[in-house]
Amino acid sequence: MSTHVDDTNDEVAAADAGAVDTEAVDAVDTEPVVAPDSDRPQYSHKMDLLYVKVAAVLVVLTAIEIYASYADFLDKAFLPLMLSLMATKFLLVVLFFMHLRWDSKLFGRMFWAGALLAVAVYVGALATFEYFAKA
Amino acid sequence: MTDVRVTDSGLAHEGGHDDQHEIHHGGHGETGHDTTTGLSNNKLGMWLFLGSECLLFGGLISTYMLYRGRTQEGPKPEQIYDIPFTSISSFILLMSSLTMVLAVSASKNGDVHRARLWLCSTAALGSLFVGGQVYEFTAFYREGLGFTTSLFGSSFYTLTGFHGVHVSVGIIMLISLVVITLRGRIDGDRAEVIDIVGLYWHFVDIVWIVIFTLVYLIPA
Numbered sequence: 314m315s316t317h318v319d320d321t322n323d324e325v326a327a328a329d330a331g332a333v334d335t336e337a338v339d340a341v342d343t344e345p346v347v348a349p350d351s352d353r354p355q356y357s358h359k360m361d362l363l364y365v366k367v368a369a370v371l372v373v374l375t376a377i378e379i380y381a382s383y384a385d386f387l388d389k390a391f392l393p394l395m396l397s398l399m400a401t402k403f404l405l406v407v408l409f410f411m412h413l414r415w416d417s418k419l420f421g422r423m424f425w426a427g428a429l430l431a432v433a434v435y436v437g438a439l440a441t442f443e444y445f446a447k448a
Numbered sequence: 449m450t451d452v453r454v455t456d457s458g459l460a461h462e463g464g465h466d467d468q469h470e471i472h473h474g475g476h477g478e479t480g481h482d483t484t485t486g487l488s489n490n491k492l493g494m495w496l497f498l499g500s501e502c503l504l505f506g507g508l509i510s511t512y513m514l515y516r517g518r519t520q521e522g523p524k525p526e527q528i529y530d531i532p533f534t535s536i537s538s539f540i541l542l543m544s545s546l547t548m549v550l551a552v553s554a555s556k557n558g559d560v561h562r563a564r565l566w567l568c569s570t571a572a573l574g575s576l577f578v579g580g581q582v583y584e585f586t587a588f589y590r591e592g593l594g595f596t597t598s599l600f601g602s603s604f605y606t607l608t609g610f611h612g613v614h615v616s617v618g619i620i621m622l623i624s625l626v627v628i629t630l631r632g633r634i635d636g637d638r639a640e641v642i643d644i645v646g647l648y649w650h651f652v653d654i655v656w657i658v659i660f661t662l663v664y665l666i667p668a
Binding site for chain 2: 360361364365367368371372375378379381382383392395396398399402403406407409410411417419420423424425426427428430431432434435438439442444
């Protein structure tokens with residue numbers, strides 16, 4: 314009798330354990346695993362190296378910009394080149410240093426809404442003053 | 449059994465795929481906040497503020513673009529701009545963005561000493577930039593370009609002055625962060641504060657990227 318009770322208890326315990334395990338697995342499958350800061354993977358070194366590389370690219374692009382501002386041979390390519398370099402530097406900082414590449418899309422929407430609205434409004438304003446016609 | 453930690457907030461998983469994607473790419477993702485979006489309201493507020501700042505600087509830059517040719521009196525832009533000097537200033541500000549992102553990285557890893565070191569470096573580089581701007585303004589004034597000399601002078605000083613004030617505010621925030629780190633550990637909310645100040649600092653940098661190209665390098 315006591316053996317049966319023990320067996321039953323063992324079965325119940327095993328079932329409970331199974332239930333806990335199932336819940337744990339479900340939790341892993343359905344919910345994002347968010348480790349606290351202390352448990353996060355030690356990505357720092359790899360990420361720091363990436364930041365240094367991005368900074369190096371920014372310096373090179375700035376050097377090209379400065380060189381281009383003194384160069385006479387660029388002619389009509391000068392303005393598109395300068396604007397492209399400026400936009401590339403802008404994007405590199407926003408995507409990598411400000412982490413928009415990895416962060417929530419909502420943050421990006423907040424920022425790009427303001428940035429694109431500013432470009433649209435002020436390009437429109439400059440066009441109203443015939444700025445581009447003069448240029 | 450494997451020790452699996454999940455977010456305290458049931459709302460956090462509303463972010464779905466994006467949130468998991470963020471975690472796999474270095475833990476920059478914002479999950480686990482007890483808010484309707486699952487994101488940090490402070491960080492969301494900073495991004496919204498930066499979006500509105502685009503409109504402020506957009507207005508100042510476009511005003512400068514319109515007025516930079518209006519120089520009936522006083523020197524013209526090409527007569528007073530010192531491109532080599534401004535290039536060095538730009539380099540300093542770019543490097544301050546690197547030190548800032550390294551400070552954020554160190555704080556997220558709980559490395560207080562390194563975070564403080566990078567914050568101090570960022571503040572020092574920012575101060576150097578502001579010092580350079582004060583020197584530049586003084587030099588321009590001595591060459592005859594006052595605030596009311598011409599429309600070019602007014603728009604130039606307003607634009608670069610506003611930017612300089614933003615950098616100065618950033619330096620004050622950085623020094624405040626250094627004080628915070630001296631008082632205790634930088635984890636949880638405090639680590640997020642460094643992240644948010646970092647966003648502001650990088651924004652100041654991207655504004656200068658635009659100013660440097662449009663104001664200094666592209667001739668009128």
